[in-house]
Amino acid sequence: MVVKVNNLVKRYGDLIALDHFNLQVNEGEIFGLLGPNGSGKTTAINCILALLKYDKGTIEVFGQAMAPDAYNIKREIGIIMQNVAVFNELTVQENINYFCGLYISDKKKRASLVEEAIEFVGLNDFRKFYPRKLSGGLLRRLNIACGIAHQPKLIIMDEPTVAVDPQSRNSILEGIQKLNRQGATVIYTSHYMEEVEQICTRIAIMDRGKIIATGTNDELKSMIKAGEKITAEIFGLDSLQIQNIKNLPHISSVEYDENMLVVKSERGKNNLAIVLDYFRVHNIPYGKIYCELPTLNDVFLEITGKQLRD
Amino acid sequence: MQVYKAYFKIIKQNLPAISIYVCIFLFITVMLTYFGGEKTSPGFSKTKINIAFVNDDDSAALAVGLRDYLSTNANIISIQNNEESLQDALFFRKVEYIVKVPAGFSQSFFSGEHDVRIEKTSVQKSQSSVYMDFLINRYLSTAGLYTQNMPGISGSQLLGFVKSDLEQQTSVQVKAYGKKTDSRVATYYTYLVYAMIVIIFLGVTSIMLVFNDPDLRKRNLGSPLKSLSMNMQLFLGNMSFAVVVWIIMVTIGFLISGKAAFDINSVMMYINLLCFAFVCLSLSFLIGNLIRSREVQQGIANVLSLGLCFIGGVFVPQQLLGKTVNFIASFTPTYWYVKAVNDIEKLALINITNVTPIINSMLIQLGFVVALLAVALVIAKQKRVSA
Incomplete structure (x- = not known):
């Protein structure tokens, strides 16, 4: 176990930022901490890094109690914070x-590690540049390089892709996977579910200072009743037909607006086939049609009753 | 020594701003030294005032003798002998004193009359009139002594005796004992307090603001670098900066002192200034651990520098400050620095008795350094983990 957090409680006056927060991160994982803004992700990270006092609970990193003076543990950790933290x-x-x-x-070893880090984040052409001359994406890459240059065993990344262009974001996400393949355990916090789905091997969903669900991407999605969402372009669908579609097995809701039919199904097999059969039997012509599997947002929505991006 | 090395790279980037501070504040100090400092001289030189001498006693010997005597101590200006001209001359300060010898004065004097008077008109409450009164009284008293004790003395004899008596001179050598250091040097080192506080404070806190940026701080605190090591490296960097500032200030002091630059008094001034540089450094290090913005930094720099200078006796001499103010000021390091400068200025003889108060003042300053540094390190340690 790389990180083990037990019953962590952190209060800011009357506000409970972490409410009996529990976390276990295993070696070799890219562990995603997903939650909306204000859910307590950064507070949890700061507590794990011993940068913030907490009211209750225990934190162990690499099997040892984490503390401000646990320098031997800190030596194995790389930190990449939400805001770019470099000297201008x-x-x-x-x-x-x-x-x-x-x-x-x-000095020698450091020089070689610095070279590797520059190479890794692709800042070779910018090595003599001052940070204020770099674009937002390059700055983020520098921020990452500063956190991983010493090749830590555990990398903690707190929303490293905020305000980053899509190209740089992809580059950063690929980099994280590469670091993981090289042996680093990664804790990755984000409120972007797509990123977490894309790179994390295990995910914890947070809300109001608590972990509300933990598991792999598939495990989390299997926890909910929601199944595929089928969207079809159909012209002139009447209310009787809409009602008939609603009555099909495993269908939980049907919406029809501006010639677009959105059918939400419950988790089950052949939902798409059943809907397509209905169209064929009743001679309903359709244009575009596509099917989406449930997302982590659906998981969050079903558990908390609100959207992840709220 | 990562932090120490980074310190100098950061200060290199801040060098233009810091150089501007150094130039401006040292320029102000040098200007104050030359144009705002003490201008009194320990020497003495005789000056003559302008007087009018009106003799209505014709060519009587005593009046002529008095005129001759007064002419050695004042410039006798010729003015028409009428009331209006004399009053105008006094009003327009052509003369400051008018002596009028009335008719029959000499005769009355020789006959031994007690109530003989010379008329005088002078500028009211002037020092020069007191001086002229003294000279006239002196002449007539001396002449009176001869007329009383040598009855029948002739006019020419009397004038000869009085002239001879009053020509007697006592040789006086004016020595600047107890004020060995050039007052300009002392003024420079006194006014330097203001420049020293401002330059070191702005320099040190500018760097501290960089290291105390919340995100950078988090990253540093998350590393295995020990809190004490980081603070000591920062302090060492700040100390190097303070020493460089001290060297610049002492170099200018060298130029002002001239040949006296290697006197024991000058050396003591350098040591005293170094002690004060460390005081400024530890004070800046403490405040640098607390402030978060450039606006606050500028505000504190003004309040701190001017406050400490006014209360410590930089702009107003300590002798002129009340007992209570001096007592309150004794809780500030500026007071002890200025006190040491004053003591060094007066120091003429090097012995334990004279040097002890100066060393005590320096030790008290170093006491402030230790206390401020200890508080700064405790605060830095407390802030290692946020509440």
Whole structure:
């Protein structure tokens, strides 16, 4: 077990930021902590890193109690915070060298690690640039390089893709998977479910300071009743037909607006086939048709009754 | 020493701003030293005032003798002998004193009359009139002594005796004992307090603001770098900066001191300034751990520098400040720095008795350094984990 958090409670006055928060992260995982803004993700990360005092509970990292002076544990952790944390007065290379130097005292080894990190994030052409000259995406890459240059065993990333363009985002996500393949355990917090679905091997969904569900992507989706969502372009559908579709097996809701029919089904087999059969039998012509599997947003919606992006 | 090395890279980027602070504040200090400092001289030089001498006693010997005597101590200006001209001359300060010897004055004087008077008109409440009164009284008293004790003395004899008596001079050598240091040097080191506080405070806190950026701080605190090590490296960087500022200030002090730059008094001034530089450094380090924005930094720099200068006796000499103010000021390091400067300025003889108060003032300043640094380190440790 790389990280083990038991019954963590953190209060800010009357507000409970973490309410008996429990977490277990295994070696080799990309563990996603998914939740809306204000759900307590960053507070949890700060507590795990011993940057924040908490009221109750225990935190263990690499089997040892985490504390502000647990320097041997901190040596194995890489931190990538939500906001870019680099010195504007140092160049790209100097920044990476500075942060790597906080972990690695051997100059030769550090020089080689800095080179690897620059290569890894693709900042080779920008090594002499000062951060204020970099674009948002490049800055994020520098932020990541500063956190991973010392090749930590555990990398904690707190929303590293906020305000990043799609190209840089893909590059960052691919980088995280590469780091994981190289042996690092990653804790990745985000409120972007697509990112978490894309890269995380296991996911915990947070709301109001609590973990409300944990599992793999498929495990989480199997926890809910919702199945596929079928969307079809159909012209002139009458209310009787809409009602008939609603009465088909496993169909939970039907909406028809501006010639677009949206059929939501419950979890089960052949839902799409049943709907298509109905169209064929009743000679209902359709244009585009597509089917979407449930998302983590559906999981969140079904458990909490609200959208993940609220 | 990652933090220490980064410190200098960061200060290099801030160098233009810091250089501007250094130039402006040192320029102000040097200007104050040359144009705002003490201008009194320990030496003495005799000056003469302008007087009018009106002799209505014709060519009587005593009146002529008095005129000759007064002419050695004042400039006698010729003015028409009428009331209006004399009053105008006094009003327009052509003369400051008018002596009028009435007719029959000499005769009355020689005959031993007690109530003989010389008329005088002078600018009211002027020092020069007191001085002229003194000279006239002195002349007539001396002449009176001869007429009383040598009855029948002739006019020419009397004038000869009085002249001879009053020509007697006592040689006086004016020595600046107890004020060995050039007052300009002392003024420079006193006014330097303002520049030192502002330059070190703005320099140190500018760097501290960078390191105390919440996100950077988190990243540093999340690393295995020990809190004490980080703070000591930062302090060492700040100390190097303070020493550089001290060297610049002492170099200018060298130029002002001239040949006296290597006197024991000058050396003591350098050591005292170094102690004060460390005080400014630890104070800035403490405040740098607390502030979060450039606006607050500028505000505190003004309040701190001006406040400490006014209360500590930089702009107003400590002798002129009340007992209560000096007592309150004794809880500030500026007071002890300025006190040491004043003591060094007066220091003429190097012995334990004279040097002890100066060393005590320096030690008290170092006490402030230790206390402020300890508080700063405790605060830095407390802030390692947020509540």
